[in-house]
Amino acid sequence: MCVKMKTSSAKAKGRNLQYWVAKKIAWLFDIDFSYADDLCPVKSRGMGQQGVDCFLTDKKMYEQFPFAIECKNTESVSLYAYIEQAKANTKEGQPWMVVHKKNRNKPIVILDAEEFFELYKKIIKK
Secondary structure (H helix, E strand, O other): OOOOOOHHHHHHHHHHHHHHHHHHHHHHOOOOOOOOOOOOOEEEOOOOOOOOOEEEOOHHHHHHOOOEEEEEEOOOOOHHHHHHHHHHOOOOOOOEEEEEEOOOOOOEEEEOHHHHHHHHHHHHHO
């Protein structure tokens, strides 16, 4: 028998993944993430709000990490639907990123292949 998860529980799962991603982005810049701190430049969008799930308010940080991030914490995978949602939330020229997590598994990142190779090329040239 399959029991449907409560909406509040599903939103909590999604929120937890968004916070995890925001903390990881903050870690990249050696800052502490706090969802309650209005001054924290790493933000996690509230559940049910339109737009990217995690974003940066600091221009210099955004230039270094410009992704439009869509977070999905689900058991089933609708990969191309997630990608389309991420693309719909991008600004012109902005790369998209999907972070997906399934129960008892680590989160994975999905990027456009061309974007991945461009990023990796920059890393190799350093």
